[in-house]
Amino acid sequence: MVVVFDGELWVWDARRGETWTFVSLPAEQSEEIRELTAGPRRGFGSVRVRVTIGGSTWRTSIFPDSTRGCYVLPIKRAVRNAEALDVGDVATVTLELVDR
Secondary structure (H helix, E strand, O other): EEEEEEEEEEEEEEHHHHOOEOOOOOOHHHHHHHHHHHHOOOOOHHHEEEEEOOOOOEEEEEEEOOOOOOOEEOHHHHHHHOOOOOOEEEEEEEEOOOOO
């Protein structure tokens, strides 16, 4: 499954001092991912993915966020720097599930 979407970068409130930055996946795609990956999951319910933003591609995991009702994708500092992204910016994300 490949998902392409635009998402706004935001900081996780519980970790503001550490600037953990995320993008929320759209609710509809999050539901499809939940259905495809039903059953036992890795730590915190994570799902392994390959992500591309601009010229940066990397492997990471998405995590379910019960508050937002969707999966969230961490955007590491190296990618934010390479793509000149900051909190509040909107990025076009291509996300591919690596395992199901």
